[in-house]
Amino acid sequence: MKKIIIFLGPPGSGKGTQAKKLVEKFGFGHISTGDLLRELQKSHMIAPDEQEALEAMKHGKLVPDWLIYRLAFKAIESNLEKGKGVVLDGAIRTVEQADAYQQFFSQKSLENEVCVVEVCIPDSESLNRLTQRRVCSRCGEIILPGDAARYLVCPKCSGEIVTRSDDNEAIIKQRILVQGNDAIEPIRNFYTHLDIYKKVDGMQSVEGVEADVEKAVC
Numbered sequence: 001m002k003k004i005i006i007f008l009g010p011p012g013s014g015k016g017t018q019a020k021k022l023v024e025k026f027g028f029g030h031i032s033t034g035d036l037l038r039e040l041q042k043s044h045m046i047a048p049d050e051q052e053a054l055e056a057m058k059h060g061k062l063v064p065d066w067l068i069y070r071l072a073f074k075a076i077e078s079n080l081e082k083g084k085g086v087v088l089d090g091a092i093r094t095v096e097q098a099d100a101y102q103q104f105f106s107q108k109s110l111e112n113e114v115c116v117v118e119v120c121i122p123d124s125e126s127l128n129r130l131t132q133r134r135v136c137s138r139c140g141e142i143i144l145p146g147d148a149a150r151y152l153v154c155p156k157c158s159g160e161i162v163t164r165s166d167d168n169e170a171i172i173k174q175r176i177l178v179q180g181n182d183a184i185e186p187i188r189n190f191y192t193h194l195d196i197y198k199k200v201d202g203m204q205s206v207e208g209v210e211a212d213v214e215k216a217v218c
């Protein structure tokens with residue numbers, strides 16, 4: 001199994017759901033740039049330039065590359081130093097980012113340790129899933145839409161179950177525009193050209209996707 005697993009996919013495709021499963025199964029580090037940005041948002045140590053950069057996120061746009069690299073590269077290095085592989089979840093949204101990450105991995109002689117898996121769903125399904133998504137405000141657990149009515153609090157940590165602030169219809173539509181299938185196409189081509197791209201059908205059950213992801217990465 002490769003040391004660097006990269007998940008691609010439109011908003012709501014299940015990148016986070018599947019990344020958490022791989023991490024639990026194989027002991028990899030989970031690097032979700034969305035989570036890193038949300039943690040930074042809550043931090044009291046945030047620098048003014050970071051605060052300004054985070055504004056884009058509130059509107060469903062991409063935050064500047066420098067902030068993504070600052071957060072993600074540090075997190076990747078910290079896991080590699082501990083001898084752990086990493087699962088990157090949403091960390092790559094443009095060809096420029098894909099290229100920058102490949103250069104970063106090359107500098108560490110890890111360019112042959114990268115496997116890219118896209119979880120494929122149509123944009124219409126992104127809207128459908130994200131308008132229903134509920135998450136734990138404390139641990140980030142993602143609650144399956146069908147399960148949301150069953151829980152008053154998070155089944156893992158008893159935290160409050162909330163709707164993510166960017167999961168409202170107008171912002172979801174903007175995210176689909178900037179990060180949906182049209183935006184992913186050039187990234188797909190970039191990785192296909194490197195011969196490290198695999199895709200799985202994200203429209204199956206969570207367990208079905210999980211089984212296909214495992215086949216793709218092993």
Ligand code: AP5
Nearest residue numbers: 011012013014015016017033034057063090091133144206
């Ligand atoms: P981020 O938090 O990464 O948001 P996202 O890409 O929109 O992804 P999501 O977390 O919304 O969805 P997901 O694919 O993880 O799906 P999930 O597993 O939750 O990023 C937030 C923002 O940060 C971005 O908008 C951007 O501003 C910024 N950002 C982040 N990275 C960046 C970067 N590299 N560059 C620039 N800006 C960046 O599942 C969704 C729902 O579907 C859940 O309810 C789940 O239970 C359900 N579900 C999952 N799988 C299935 C299934 N098989 N069947 C039915 N339901 C399912």
